[in-house]
Amino acid sequence: MTLTDAAAALFDSGDFTALLARAVAIPSESQDPAAAPHLRAYLDDVLLPLLAPMGFDGRVHDNPVAGAPPILLATRIEDPALPTVLIYGHGDVIRAQSADWRAGLSPFRLTAEGDRLYGRGAADNKGQHLVNIAALGLLIAERGRLGFNAKLLIEMGEETGSPGLDAFCAAERQALAADVLIASDGPRLAPDRPTIFTGARGAKTFELVVNLRAGAHHSGNFGGLLADPAMILAQALAVITDARGAIRVPEWRPDSLTPRLREILAALPPVEAGFALSEQWGEPGLSPAERVFGWNSFAILALHAGRPEAPVNAIAGSARATCQLRFVTGTDPRAILPALRRHLDAAGFGMVEIRDPGDSDFGATRLDPDHPWVTAVAAALERATGLRPHLLPNLGGSLPNGCFAETLGLPTVWIPHSYAGCNQHAPDEHALAPLLRQALIAMTGLFGEIGDGRTDGRTNETGRTRPEDGR
Known part of the structure; x- marks a missing residue:
């Protein structure tokens, strides 16, 4: 039996689904302070017992930030030269x-309906990292x-955050030293074909506030006499973009959309969302x-003035x-x-305050899409699945x-194992069984090739890919 056959058999047996069901049953809601014991339980009761028989040395670490959730680091070192x-x-x-x-579904009970496996975390992110762990286990077993x-x-x-x-x-840093990060999160571009992305867009969240006075005042008695903070704020927001959302702040307009990136993006299928996209929105001249x-x-994520309700x-x-x-x-x-x-000052909006909470920011990253590890991983995934992966320079999210x-x-x-319609962060979150099955085959094939030396994105001093990567 080949590795990919073993991967298909593991999924078809129901063993992977049973593992996912145990993981989904842990209500590990990090946004709920009362769920702290469940966050630790997921590591202690699901992952450590899974990893120990595979020869991993695992330890749960306290978070460097007081009160923040724990972090698991598990290692299997076979040879430092590998x-x-x-x-x-x-x-x-x-x-x-x-x-x-929906009726009949519960977030912490995995429910199969057709090709869909419903449950909180089935797609984000328990199902995704369990695919990768299961692929490692198959390789060790075979x-x-x-x-x-x-x-x-x-x-x-x-x-x-x-x-x-x-x-x-x-x-x-020393304990985490590695040659490459291979991770899974986010959606594929299309559910039936692997996707690779090499970074993510950053996200900066902030507030704009116009605070003119304490309390509200009768609009009949004082209309035309008191400046309206909501109107000032609306006008200030309108100078950040034009009417179609194209950015007007000069420093917010990037210079990193190179001809090579445009070539890569032009090869992708149309962006699909399951609903109509706005054709005349965003930066003109871009696909x-x-x-x-x-x-x-x-x-603009939210607006508030007065009592909207x-x-x-x-x-x-x-x-x-x-x-x-x-x-x-x-x-x-x-x-x-x-x-x-x-930009706001130049437009006459000095009274608009910018508040930076600074607690939900992510930086922007992007590995060269022609990096040897990207090329090697893409080739291995194609050999495992028979499908050339879609290549994104970065995820649209963060x-x-x-x-x-x-x-x-x-x-x-990054090799995501979900799709855009999974209801991530919403009710009725689900994973697609055929997608997870293909992902398990793909990751088992990839790890198998890394293990036998056919896929190796390391370079020598001249920067050329080493001969043993098989390309």
Whole structure:
């Protein structure tokens, strides 16, 4: 039996689904302070018992940030001369939203309906990192070895901004030393074909506030006499983009959309969402793929003035907008808010305050899509599945990839095992069984090739790919 046959048999037997069911049953909601015991339980009761028989030396570490969730580091070192692969995932999930799930479904009970496996975490991210762990287990069971060194890092706070993860990586740099990060999160571009992305857009969330006075005042008595903070805020927001959402802040317009990146993005299938996209929205002259994977986008996440739930005849004393810039490499994250301050001041909106909570930011990262590890991994996935993977320079969303790409200095290759319609972060979250089956085959084939030396993205002093990578 080949490795890929063994992977298919593991899924078809129901053993992988049973493992996923045990994982989904742990209500590891990192956004709920009361769920702290469950965050630890996921590591102690699901992952450590899974990894120990595979020869991994696992330890649960306290988070460097007081009160933040624990972090698991498990290692299997076969030979220091072999390639070392760092694998990342997160075992925490978003709030369950139990009351909003469809009848017959429960967030912490895995339910199979047709090709769908419903449960909180089935797609984000328990199902994804369990595919990778199961692939490692298959390789060990079939060969008695991996043929490379593996390090597994599982955090329990990704859904709250990965507190302490970067500090942990910095403190444990030697323990986390590797040749490459191979991790899985986010959606594929198409559910029936593997996707590779090499980084992620950054995210900067902030508030714009106009606070003119305490309390509200009668709109009849004072209309025309008191400045309206909501109107001022609306006008200030309108100078950040034009009417179609194209960014007007000069420093927010990136210069990293190179001809090579445009070539890669042009080869992708159309962006699909299951609903109609706005054709005349965003930066003019860019394709939809270029707008979401190669450019910056500004969004107003929330607006508040007065009492929206029960309006009264009064001019509010203050107004607030929660805003976000999604940005690609080539945008200096330290310059985002100073640039906005200058832009608003120049437009006459000095009274608009910029507040930076600083607790939900992610940096932008992108590995060269022609890096040897990207090329080698793509070729291995194609050999395992018979399908050439879609290649994205970066995910449109955000991930804590800076911890690996910058703090640890690793080439980063992400292979997602979900799809855009999975209801991630919403009621009725689900994974697709055929997608997980194909992913298990793909990752078993990839790890098998790394183990036998056919897939190796390490380079020698001249920067050329080593001959043993088989290319």
